[in-house]
Amino acid sequence: MTTVLSDRDRRKRDDRPDGTFYADPRFVTHADDAFLNRLTALYASVTDPGDRVLDAMSSWVSHLPDTDYQRVVGHGLNEAELAENDRLDEFVVRNFNQDQSLPFADDAFDAVCCALSVQYLQYPGPVFEEFARVLAPGGTIVVSFSNRMFPTKAVRAWRAASMDERADLVERYLDAGGFDVTDRIAERPGQDPFYAAVGTLP
Numbered sequence: 001m002t003t004v005l006s007d008r009d010r011r012k013r014d015d016r017p018d019g020t021f022y023a024d025p026r027f028v029t030h031a032d033d034a035f036l037n038r039l040t041a042l043y044a045s046v047t048d049p050g051d052r053v054l055d056a057m058s059s060w061v062s063h064l065p066d067t068d069y070q071r072v073v074g075h076g077l078n079e080a081e082l083a084e085n086d087r088l089d090e091f092v093v094r095n096f097n098q099d100q101s102l103p104f105a106d107d108a109f110d111a112v113c114c115a116l117s118v119q120y121l122q123y124p125g126p127v128f129e130e131f132a133r134v135l136a137p138g139g140t141i142v143v144s145f146s147n148r149m150f151p152t153k154a155v156r157a158w159r160a161a162s163m164d165e166r167a168d169l170v171e172r173y174l175d176a177g178g179f180d181v182t183d184r185i186a187e188r189p190g191q192d193p194f195y196a197a198v199g200t201l202p
Contacts, residue, residue, distance in 0.1 A: 002125030002176040005157055010122040014152035017095075030116045031146045034190025039063050039115060039144050042185070042196060046140045051110040054134065057096070057117035060084040064113070073109070075102065100126035107136040114143045118170060119158040120150075128177030135201045141179060143170050144196040167195055174199040 031039075044065035047053065051069050055062045058074040060081040074082050074091035082091040092103060100123055112131045121127055131141055145166065151159060158166060164186070171181050179199030187194045 002129060004125040004172055004176050005122065005155065009155060009157035011156045012122070012153055017098075030148055031194075032190045032192045035146055035192045035194050036063050038187065038189045038194045039196070040065050042142060042144070042198075043067075043111075043113060046142060046198060047111050052108065054102075054104075054109045054112045054131075055085075055088070056112055056114045056131065057120075058082060058085065058088070058091070058113075058115075062087040062113070063115060073104070096127050097122045100130055102130050102134055104134045106133055108134045110136055110139050112139070112141040114141070116145060116148070118143050118145055118173070119154040119166075121173075122155055124173040125176040128173045128179070132177045132179065132201055137201055139201045141174065141177075141199045141201075142196060143174070143199075144194070145170070146192045146194065148192065163193055163195060167197060170197045178202070 040063050044067065047067060049068045052071045053064065053069050055072060055074045058076045062072065062085055064072065064087050071089050072087050074085055074088040075094060076082050077093065077095055079093050082088060082093065112135055135141065147163060157169060161169060167184060167186065174181055174197060180202060181197060181199050183198040185194065185196040
């Protein structure tokens, strides 16, 4: 198990259980339309028809393109949000800050997407190791983020960092999981900055 964040780095201002904060559904998007359109285009460029996709830390919208995937599985904290997501074939509710495991077999997916949520992970090393476990060799992971967050629930390391330092942090998470970083994107297609890191599993 790889430790990326120190105890101090992973602190949150609101240390109540995450389930309390996320108990009520929030049917909103967490970035502007230009960001979300850029994200969909990125997903389209790194996935193929027939892929098996895990949308990790998901909600009521997955932002995936109109590609005919074999299977799309969602993971998140709010069952009502996940149930509303019409791109998901199935979903699982699990709090990564309490349990970093996923109930899927090795090599179960060809792509993992993690959008606008990575800032809340307190144990990113084990989580990204688990992403690697469920990905097939050669699989792709896309981690995207902007400057928006729930500041009381984001970890200290994220809150204290600049956008470029946050990108560095995500690359450290990918490295901890055993991924090769193949692309790092920093753009501003609209009002919100668009940052993403793409990794592949050797």
